[in-house]
Amino acid sequence: MSPRKAAVLRDGEGEGGQSLREHLVTTAERLISRRGTAGLTVREIAREARVADGVLYNHFAGKEELIALALHAHVRNVERALGGLPVRAGEGDVEANLRACVGYGLALHAAFLPAFAGLFSQPEVMRLFDAMPNPLGDGHGLKAILAGYLRAEQDLGRLSPDASAEAAAMLIVGACHEQVLPRLLLGSGPAPAEAEPDFAEGVVTTLMRGIAPRPAS
DSSP: OOHHHHHHHHTTBOGGGOBHHHHHHHHHHHHHHHHOSTTOOHHHHHHHHTSOGGGHHHHSSSHHHHHHHHHHHHHHHHHHHHOSOSOOTTSSOHHHHHHHHHHHHHHHHHHHGGGGGGGTTOHHHHHHHHHSOBTTTTBTOHHHHHHHHHHHHHHTTSSOTTSOHHHHHHHHHHHHHHHHHHHHHHTOSOOOSSOOHHHHHHHHHHHHHOSSOOOOO
16 A cells, blocks of 8 residues: 555545545444454454544444444345345235245345354344444344335235234244354354245245134135
8 A cells, every 4th residue: 555545544534535534434334345254353354444542532433333234234234235025015926925025034134143153242233233223224133124015015916914924924033033043153164145935935825825723614
């Protein structure tokens, strides 16, 4: 790095016209996307950002705040890369749409949840992250986005008006969590980035038909 660039970074401006605070968040997010949060140090972030180690403390209350902000940016970037929910109310077949929702939810969680695996011993990072607006769906969260889609289908008469859209959305999100989290906690291998056909079909069939016995004809 040239002395001129080093001076720019010291004076409070990062690359691409970013503030140095933004530059540090972007740098930490880049590291998290490459290697996760486990063992991530201030020195590693500073070297990647090409600043002195102590600069971080001029812009953040501590490493925990920087990591929380970087995680928030990471989740937003994952969502941006995947695009929005791949269905629209009133279009296509409802069951096919729900399978697509399951696949989208699984891909989303498989992409960003591994970054949280190294934070179980850092509750302050999780507390700070939880205090921020939900990074998904412009602050609404995946569950709310799914529930909104389901309510729109109810309004069109394509789903039962008596069903709870919020409960159905929670079941989809919970099913995606179940496919990813145990693998992270137990270290049993990477989470599947795509839904197995039987998994998606089972979730959708249960949502659409329920588990109560059908009355005898």
